[in-house]
Amino acid sequence: MFRLQSNKVLAVDMTGDAVKAKNGSMVAYDGEMAFKKLSGGGEGIRGMVTRRLTGEQMTLMEVKGRGTCWFADRASEINLVGLQGDKLYVESSNLLATDGGLRTGTEFTGLRGASQGNGLFTTSVEGHGQAAIMSDGPAVVLRVSPQYPLTVDPGAYVAHQGNLRQSFQSGVTFRTLLGEGGGEAFQMRFEGDGLVYVQPSERNTIAGDV
Numbered sequence: 371m372f373r374l375q376s377n378k379v380l381a382v383d384m385t386g387d388a389v390k391a392k393n394g395s396m397v398a399y400d401g402e403m404a405f406k407k408l409s410g411g412g413e414g415i416r417g418m419v420t421r422r423l424t425g426e427q428m429t430l431m432e433v434k435g436r437g438t439c440w441f442a443d444r445a446s447e448i449n450l451v452g453l454q455g456d457k458l459y460v461e462s463s464n465l466l467a468t469d470g471g472l473r474t475g476t477e478f479t480g481l482r483g484a485s486q487g488n489g490l491f492t493t494s495v496e497g498h499g500q501a502a503i504m505s506d507g508p509a510v511v512l513r514v515s516p517q518y519p520l521t522v523d524p525g526a527y528v529a530h531q532g533n534l535r536q537s538f539q540s541g542v543t544f545r546t547l548l549g550e551g552g553g554e555a556f557q558m559r560f561e562g563d564g565l566v567y568v569q570p571s572e573r574n575t576i577a578g579d580v
Contacts, residue, residue, distance in 0.1 A: 371383045372450055372469075372500040374450065377447055377448060378445050378447060379442045380441045380442065380450075380467060381438055381439075382441065383437075384434070385436055386434075387470060388432050388470035389432070389434075389468065389469060389470050390408060390430045390433075390472075390474065391430065391431055391441050392430060392441070393429040395441045395466060395467070396439060397440050398439075398440045399435075400438050401438065403437060403439055404433070404434050405433055406434075407430075407431050407432075408431060408432055430474070434470075447506070447508050447509060449502070449503050449509045449511075449528075450502055451501045451502070451503060451531065453495065453498060453499055456496070456531055456532065457531065458495040458503075458530075458531045459477060459492055459531070460501075460528065460567075461492055461493065461528065461529070462493040463504075465501070465502075465503055466502040466504050469499030469500050469501070471497055471499055472495050472497040473495070474494065475493070475494045476492070476493060476494070477492050503528060503529050503567065504528075505569035505571075506569050506571035507569055509568060509569050510570070511565050512566045512567075512568060513565060514534060514560045514566060515563055516561070516563060519559060519561040520560045520566055521557045522557065522558045522559075522560065523557060523572060526569055526572050527566070527567075528567040529567040532565055533562045533564055534562040534566075536558060536560055537558075537559045537561075538559070539559050
């Protein structure tokens with residue numbers, strides 16, 4: 371069971387089951403725990419092929435045991451996300467831990483990923499259970515509905531879930547190239563029905579340099 375020990379420390383109570391967590395994110399545990407390094411990009415042969423194709427560098431560890439294990443990463447804020455058979459899309463650097471039964475994989479993001487400086491692929495988490503994602507400052511969860519699409523700065527984007535269509539918008543003009551743009555040359559647009567997680571901080575991105 372996932373619970374927040376504080377807004378920056380995740381506590382997971384285990385009774386012989388397992389969780390997957392960012393490699394090196396364990397800060398303490400009690401009871402008996404075993405740690406096994408995993409690789410990102412999904413499990414099995416498909417995951418191995420995906421990793422070769424995408425260069426996905428996310429590394430996870432499997433933690434299995436009885437007791438409580440605490441996780442944290444660079445004092446980042448932690449947000450719990452519940453999945454009921456749907457899929458969560460999250461930047462690999464923002465994923466802290468998932469229930470052991472959730473499937474992780476790699477998804478193509480195209481220009482959106484390139485604009486964020488995270489490459490052309492992102493991480494997906496799918497199934498029934500909980501995931502813990504990280505943000506630079508407390509994340510806000512913004513609702514998207516058919517009547518109210520949402521536009522997000524790529525540097526502030528953390529994750530999204532639900533039945534959402536994602537597109538990439540560019541406001542690059544001749545004035546932008548002259549250094550006279552408005553400072554928001556690229557945006558991500560979400561339409562449909564779902565949730566988008568946004569952090570109150572903008573990471574350095576390729577888009578931010580335009």
